Amino acid sequence: MKGISGVLLAAILPITAFAQIGIGVADPTTATIYERDSLSSGPPSRSFNYGVPGWDFFAGDWNGDGTQTIGAYDPSSSTFYLRNTNSAGLPDYVIQFGAPNSKPVIGDWNGDGIDTIGVFDSSGTFSLRNSNNPGPADMTFQFGTGSWTPIAGDWNGDGTDSIGVFDPNIANFYLRNTNSAGPPDFNFQFGPPGSKPLTGDWNSDGVTTVGVFDFNGNFYLRNSNSAGPPDIGPFAFGTGTMQPFSFATVPEPATSLLFIIGCGLITLCVSRRWQH
Ligand SMILES: [Ca+2]
Ligand SMILES: [Ca+2]
Ligand SMILES: [Ca+2]
Numbered sequence: 001m002k003g004i005s006g007v008l009l010a011a012i013l014p015i016t017a018f019a020q021i022g023i024g025v026a027d028p029t030t031a032t033i034y035e036r037d038s039l040s041s042g043p044p045s046r047s048f049n050y051g052v053p054g055w056d057f058f059a060g061d062w063n064g065d066g067t068q069t070i071g072a073y074d075p076s077s078s079t080f081y082l083r084n085t086n087s088a089g090l091p092d093y094v095i096q097f098g099a100p101n102s103k104p105v106i107g108d109w110n111g112d113g114i115d116t117i118g119v120f121d122s123s124g125t126f127s128l129r130n131s132n133n134p135g136p137a138d139m140t141f142q143f144g145t146g147s148w149t150p151i152a153g154d155w156n157g158d159g160t161d162s163i164g165v166f167d168p169n170i171a172n173f174y175l176r177n178t179n180s181a182g183p184p185d186f187n188f189q190f191g192p193p194g195s196k197p198l199t200g201d202w203n204s205d206g207v208t209t210v211g212v213f214d215f216n217g218n219f220y221l222r223n224s225n226s227a228g229p230p231d232i233g234p235f236a237f238g239t240g241t242m243q244p245f246s247f248a249t250v251p252e253p254a255t256s257l258l259f260i261i262g263c264g265l266i267t268l269c270v271s272r273r274w275q276h
Helices: 003-018 252-275
Strands: 018-025 032-036 046-049 056-060 067-076 079-082 095-096 116-122 125-128 138-142 149-153 162-167 172-175 187-188 198-199 207-214 219-222 232-236 243-249
Touching: 003 232, 018 056, 018 198, 056 243, 116 149, 116 162, 149 172, 149 198, 198 243, 207 243
Parallel strands: none
Antiparallel strands: 018 032, 018 243, 032 046, 056 067, 067 079, 079 095, 116 125, 125 138, 149 162, 162 172, 172 187, 198 207, 207 219, 219 232
């Protein structure tokens, strides 16, 4: 049995480790979310209304199930509204955190597989929290300038997300590998000035890299955190006034296959026991 389990496990692990990534845009004037399950032009895979016009929209894995789902932030009250599925409906978490008129930033700051909340305020200070419930910041530090855009990702592939900032005027990224004050570990220009930043693990190698969404509604994605041409795109999705984000999902076929193999294993174990 051990031999068979080992072979089956070796066959299952690479499949389940593979995550699918898609891109999304949120129309802040109508609070409509459009998501596409591939990194290419084409119609949305799904669209739904969420939250209220004027809010900020993003995606994160709020419950650690491997799928990143919709979240929204109301700047006027500095309140997060997080939902565990990519569909219309009520939030699963409502959390007031930080000072009003901050900018939201989302990441797995402690590497436990759950994305949690953070804010970047007008003084260029990050306040990050390791759980999606009310309470004080677990980390507070200054990085960048308050007028820039906060971003987050696992820039060095160590399993923990850390912060970065994007200066839209010159389309320059400043990324840091630890959630603390200090110099950037990466400092490079990417994309047209005036773009909006997004981040994602576009090639599923465990390292989060950058992307931008320009004022014409084009995505430019790069597989390394350095200056250079896009590896994917430019491709059009949405319109330039929308807010870009990425979301990782566990593909359905892998989940189904895991279930089938799991059932097969149990059947095999039970039948072996009956034979002895
Ligand atoms: Ca976490
Ligand atoms: Ca990291
Ligand atoms: Ca990557």
